[in-house]
Amino acid sequence: MGWEDIVRSCVRSGSDSSVRLWSFEVKKHLTKGNVRKYFFQAVSNSSWAHYGYLVATGLNSDVEDSQILIPARERPSVDWKSANRIVAENSDFHHYIEQVGIYNQTGRLIKSAWNK
16 A cells, blocks of 8 residues: 555654644543453554543543543654554544644644644
């Protein structure tokens, strides 16, 4: 599989030291029975990013009652190969990386694209 144009552009426009991407996993309800499954899902889903978190909000949806249960470790650099694969598979992630590239190249933040 070749490199997607937007990923190539994003890599060219920002070095690993200037690009920091975050990935978050939010789960409404964690139990002893499902925490292992969700932990490995979060690690897998955030393999391309610097950070990933497994967050529990309990049975209510009040964010203030949320807590970070399992903080992931910081990655030394973005895994662009994994990001490239996800860009090809997921249109939302494609749009996200496209906006990161635009920001890296121009310094312009398109609020309507980020606030979704």
